[in-house]
Amino acid sequence: MENVTTRMSDEELDLVDRLAEQHDGSRSDAIRAAIRAGAREELVRVALQKYQHGEVGMRGAADIAGLTVAEMMDEANERGVLRNYDEADLESDVENLL
Incomplete structure (x- = not known):
């Protein structure tokens, strides 16, 4: 692992400390867990x-998020992104796969 330093406000440190306490872990553990979860969410x-x-098809979106196409479609469905998904969109996504 590589050490990384950052400045944090008292409010941010309080959040980290509360998270560490809930997981019975260290600040470092809490920061790593929060970054993993936050970075994954932001990528999706x-x-x-x-x-x-x-800008991208479903395959491109999946690649950005580090997910499979099926996982990306699940995320899109859960977030209401595919509610207007039609046959033309499907054809476009299939073409992008090839």
């Missing part, structure tokens, strides 16, 4: 935003 959010703007 960015990927779906790019998908909605037509």
Whole structure:
């Protein structure tokens, strides 16, 4: 592992300490867990935003998020992104896979 330093406000440190306490772990453990969860969530959010703007297809969104296409579609469905998904969208996504 590589050491990384950052400055944190008292409010941020309080959040980290509370998280560490809930997991019976250290600040470092809490920070790593929060970054993993937050980074994954942000990657999914960015990927779906790019998908909605037509910048990438479902495969591209999945690649950005580090998920399979099926997992990305599940995320999109859960977030209501695919409610307007039609046959033309499907054809476009299939073409992008090839």
